[in-house]
Amino acid sequence: MIRAAGCVLWRRAPGGDGVELAVIHRPKHGDWSLPKGKLEPGEDSRHAAVREVLEETGMTCTLGAPLPTARYKAGGRLKEVVYWAAEATGGAFVRNKEVDELLWLPPAAARARLSYDQDKELVTAFLATRPAH
Incomplete structure (x- = not known):
């Protein structure tokens, strides 16, 4: 089994009303996904999620609430991805090979x-962990 980890990365919206989520484009796969x-x-x-x-x-x-684990086939092998909600605390995006x-x-x-249903479901799960504003 392929073991992986990721996050629904969020930040407060610049206008102060609600949150924004990070979605990434991976040219190798031609898709939009979560990190x-x-x-x-x-x-x-946990370490892998922050590193990725x-x-x-x-x-x-900063990792927050755990989110549902995604399980699916990737290249003929079962892949398990453990997810967390994670608040962005700093940094800046720079294009890279991935x-x-x-x-x-x-x-x-x-x-x-987002390109994949399991990622869309993670957004729903993330929203359920957030108190109403």
Whole structure:
């Protein structure tokens, strides 16, 4: 099994009303997804989630509530991705070999932009962890 970790990365909207979520474009796959990646040998899921967010988005973050684990087939193998809500705490996006674009979008727009149903479901789960504003 392929083990991976990722985040629904969020920040307060610049206008102070609500939140924005980070969605990334991966040119290799031609898709829009949430930041995630494979665990390195001996690495725990929490560390991998923070590392992958930094590598793919340039953002530091603080992990919050755990979100549902996604399980699906990837290249004929079962892949399990453990997710957390994560608040962006700093940094700046720089294009890299894995990610060529990052968008900060309101949750409904993020859900519409994401390529995969399991990512859209994670946005819904994330919203359920947030108190109403």
